[in-house]
Amino acid sequence: MAEINNEFDLVIESGRSGKNYWNDLWRFRELFLFLAWRDILVRYKQTVIGLSWSLIRPFLTMVVMTIIFGKLAKMPTDGNVPYPILVYAAMLPWQFFSTSFSEASNSLITNSNMLTKIYFPRLIIPASTVIVNFVDFLISFIILIGLMIWYHFVPSWTILYLPLFLVLAFLSAIGAGLYVAALNVKYRDFRYIVPFVVQFGMYISPVGFSSNNIPEKWRLLYSINPMVGVIDGFRWSISGGESQVYLPGMFLSIGLIVILLIFSLWYFRKMEKSFADII
Amino acid sequence: MSVVIKVEHLSKSYSIRHQGQSHYVALRDVIAEKVKGTLHKTKKLVTNKPVLKTPVKEEFWALSDINFEVQQGDRIGIIGRNGAGKSTLLKVLSRITEPTHGRISINGRIASLLEVGTGFHPELTGRENIFLNGAVLGMHRTEIKTKFDEIVNFSGVEKFLDTPVKRYSSGMYVRLAFAVAAHLEPEILIVDEVLAVGDAEFQKKCLGKMQDVSQKGGRTVIFVSHNMAAIESLCQQVILLNAGKQIFKGLTREGISNYLNNSFYSSSLLSLADRADRTGNGKVKFMDFKILDDNNEYVDSLLSGNTYTFELKYKNFSKLAFKNVKACLEIYDDRDNLVLFLRNDFTNDIIDINQDSGSIKCKIENLPLAMGTYYFALYISINDLETLDLIFNVKYTEVVGGNFFGTGSQGLPNQCKILTKTQWI
Numbered sequence: 101m102a103e104i105n106n107e108f109d110l111v112i113e114s115g116r117s118g119k120n121y122w123n124d125l126w127r128f129r130e131l132f133l134f135l136a137w138r139d140i141l142v143r144y145k146q147t148v149i150g151l152s153w154s155l156i157r158p159f160l161t162m163v164v165m166t167i168i169f170g171k172l173a174k175m176p177t178d179g180n181v182p183y184p185i186l187v188y189a190a191m192l193p194w195q196f197f198s199t200s201f202s203e204a205s206n207s208l209i210t211n212s213n214m215l216t217k218i219y220f221p222r223l224i225i226p227a228s229t230v231i232v233n234f235v236d237f238l239i240s241f242i243i244l245i246g247l248m249i250w251y252h253f254v255p256s257w258t259i260l261y262l263p264l265f266l267v268l269a270f271l272s273a274i275g276a277g278l279y280v281a282a283l284n285v286k287y288r289d290f291r292y293i294v295p296f297v298v299q300f301g302m303y304i305s306p307v308g309f310s311s312n313n314i315p316e317k318w319r320l321l322y323s324i325n326p327m328v329g330v331i332d333g334f335r336w337s338i339s340g341g342e343s344q345v346y347l348p349g350m351f352l353s354i355g356l357i358v359i360l361l362i363f364s365l366w367y368f369r370k371m372e373k374s375f376a377d378i379i
Numbered sequence: 380m381s382v383v384i385k386v387e388h389l390s391k392s393y394s395i396r397h398q399g400q401s402h403y404v405a406l407r408d409v410i411a412e413k414v415k416g417t418l419h420k421t422k423k424l425v426t427n428k429p430v431l432k433t434p435v436k437e438e439f440w441a442l443s444d445i446n447f448e449v450q451q452g453d454r455i456g457i458i459g460r461n462g463a464g465k466s467t468l469l470k471v472l473s474r475i476t477e478p479t480h481g482r483i484s485i486n487g488r489i490a491s492l493l494e495v496g497t498g499f500h501p502e503l504t505g506r507e508n509i510f511l512n513g514a515v516l517g518m519h520r521t522e523i524k525t526k527f528d529e530i531v532n533f534s535g536v537e538k539f540l541d542t543p544v545k546r547y548s549s550g551m552y553v554r555l556a557f558a559v560a561a562h563l564e565p566e567i568l569i570v571d572e573v574l575a576v577g578d579a580e581f582q583k584k585c586l587g588k589m590q591d592v593s594q595k596g597g598r599t600v601i602f603v604s605h606n607m608a609a610i611e612s613l614c615q616q617v618i619l620l621n622a623g624k625q626i627f628k629g630l631t632r633e634g635i636s637n638y639l640n641n642s643f644y645s646s647s648l649l650s651l652a653d654r655a656d657r658t659g660n661g662k663v664k665f666m667d668f669k670i671l672d673d674n675n676e677y678v679d680s681l682l683s684g685n686t687y688t689f690e691l692k693y694k695n696f697s698k699l700a701f702k703n704v705k706a707c708l709e710i711y712d713d714r715d716n717l718v719l720f721l722r723n724d725f726t727n728d729i730i731d732i733n734q735d736s737g738s739i740k741c742k743i744e745n746l747p748l749a750m751g752t753y754y755f756a757l758y759i760s761i762n763d764l765e766t767l768d769l770i771f772n773v774k775y776t777e778v779v780g781g782n783f784f785g786t787g788s789q790g791l792p793n794q795c796k797i798l799t800k801t802q803w804i
Contacts, residue, residue, distance in 0.1 A: 108385070108484035114477055131709045134514035138507075145543075191653055217497045218515055324668035352591040376476045377393065 121369070125221045128177040136228040140235060158195050159243050162188045169308035178310045178335065179342030181217065181253040188244055189338040190307045190331045193269040196237040197276075197300045197327060200230040205284050205294045206276025212379045222372045226281040230273050231242060237269075245339070256340030265333035268357060272326050275361035282364075285379050291378040306331050319346045329353020381442055381486070383567060384449040384472070389481035391442040391467055441467040443623045445481070451566075454593050454600045456614035457633060458638050461618040462656055465603045469571050472601070479701050487599075492516050494571070496556030501545035501597055505536055512559045524765075526562045534558035554581060560589045561710065567599045568592065586613060597673050607635050607714040617719075630675060635714075651773065652694075659768040662697035663732055663755050682781030682790075683746050683798055691739040691757060693732065693768075700730040701716030705766070707758040713751055718796045732759075734768075735741050747799055748778050749792035 143151040169175045170183035204226040284290040305327040335343040412735035508731030513523035534555040593600045617634035619627035652666040669690040710719040755773040783798045
């Protein structure tokens with residue numbers, strides 16, 4: 101056995117693919133970049149205002165949320181953070197999460213042609229979808245800067261922690277995206293479940309309001325939604341600590357995100373072998 | 380010479396579902412089955428009687444116990460009828476799907492071309508797609524850059540490089556796609572039936588390119604095709620598959636004749652009504668195919684220049700009559716080249732399908748085929764939208780002679796199968 105393995109570069113056997121998987125992932129990094137590049141190029145082709153869409157969408161949602169939660173429902177803000185900034189600081193990670201999640205969940209199916217004709221680590225496809233949304237996400241930071249200038253809001257040192265929460269948002273999007281992408285290949289029911297989850301999720305996550313509105317005794321339970329941790333983190337670092345972070349909830353969210361990511365990777369790797377056969 | 384691919388006891392099975400007709404599994408069905416299963420178990424516990432469970436899944440062996448070795452620089456053809464497992468073999472070799480049993484050992488960089496233009500995006504320009512498709516096929520960016528001009532030249536679409544490929548004609552699209560693929564330089568190249576697209580001239584160009592690649596570069600090529608002429612000109616050896624089993628490996632000429640005899644033999648063995656290797660929705664099925672001469676007598680061998688009537692008997696399973704269907708009769712020669720294509724709408728003939736059964740007749744005068752063996756494919760559809768039935772290798776028939784020209788000349792059957800009268804002035 102050992103002799104044969106030395107003689108050949110590659111051995112294909114049932115259940116063997118695991119060994120050079122991570123190597124392969126590195127070898128196919130160019131494909132990964134090209135796919136992300138393709139999706140970015142294609143995203144706003146044949147649109148009149150192009151890239152501006154990634155600014156307009158979160159901006160308008162922010163305006164609506166501010167009017168509904170801030171003006172009509174008169175929800176309190178955190179400290180003296182202007183309500184639009186409070187909302188926009190949450191809109192950023194939420195929009196990133198929800199679009200990556202729904203696009204990643206469909207990504208394998210829209211690329212089924214490649215899946216059945218070419219070998220590459222399948223992880224590349226949902227991952228590149230998330231990357232594309234990450235670019236959009238970074239672009240929509242421009243609006244946040246605009247808002248800060250408009251309201252003369254100066255961020256403090258806490259903004260330095262923002263990259264940490266960016267990573268957290270990224271991991272949660274990849275974690276949830278991978279899992280649903282793999283499920284969607286087999287059970288197309290998820291095509292209908294995902295939009296519902298996204299719609300529902302916006303209301304149970306603290307997007308339009310501060311999570312300080314949640315009674316203290318429910319805070320831990322509320323943090324089971326991993327996006328609560330991500331959004332609270334964003335608010336805290338952008339508002340310069342005006343938005344208090346509920347630490348036990350934050351740790352719970354981080355823990356859950358890590359567990360979700362590990363579980364999704366495991367499940368995706370397990371299902372991956374059969375994608376070409378069942379898609 | 381060293382072994383670059385070694386395949387040992389390779390098998391691949393798929394489970395096919397009989398009841399669930401849907402393309403994918405619905406969560407609802409999975410839950411329903413689980414519930415049913417539990418109910419059956421409890422029933423069994425209570426009544427202590429075994430419960431008959433209807434088998435829902437059946438194993439289907441697309442490949443079973445394939446063994447072969449490929450030396451460096453070999454050009455191997457894989458042939459076999461539709462459904463013989465050729466494409467599955469390529470998919471397993473190129474790691475798209477996992478084998479169920481067995482092992483494949485590979486030495487060298489492998490690239491597979493199961494389709495031209497995989498990863499092409501209609502919104503992107505030709506230039507962008509060259510890079511994208513190159514990356515999909517496993518080329519590095521620097522490699523694509525150095526070969527870019529060559530690729531563009533080969534494809535002949537210089538003028539449209541900055542046009543989105545969705546505006547391309549299908550010919551341009553295929554040419555560009557193949558141009559990228561043709562400039563792949565892996566140590567092992569796996570190619571599936573891609574030459575079936577594009578015009579004859581371009582096909583020739585591609586075949587030449589592939590020959591070049593393997594001869595000059597000492598590269599290994601594995602090539603699947605139904606085009607026996609292409610196989611013959613490109614490959615030194617062939618592997619013949621039938622129903623997932625490897626039934627022949629050896630020299631090309633021997634393999635091709637083996638394949639042709641084999642496919643004629645097995646198809647003449649089964650009556651048309653019992654054949655399972657057909658496509659279509661099953662509403663109407665061909666039950667029998669007969670040839671009548673001008674005395675209305677059934678014949679098996681034909682004479683060029685005579686008048687014949689092909690009789691296609693069908694049975695209608697849908698209990699609905701179909702008006703104005705398209706019926707089509709294809710005649711292939713012994714190298715799998717399509718030599719005659721007969722269809723009712725070419726001549727504005729109208730064919731309706733009865734409610735239960737009937738026959739379609741097609742009369743041909745002055746049969747323009749030279750001596751040789753031929754076989755037929757039958758096709759019937761509703762406006763090309765809905766395939767009712769499509770079946771290959773229908774009947775094996777020989778043209779044994781005849782007097783097409785009225786001069787006793789047979790033409791040159793080895794050179795050309797089609798006869799036509801001309802005047803030389």
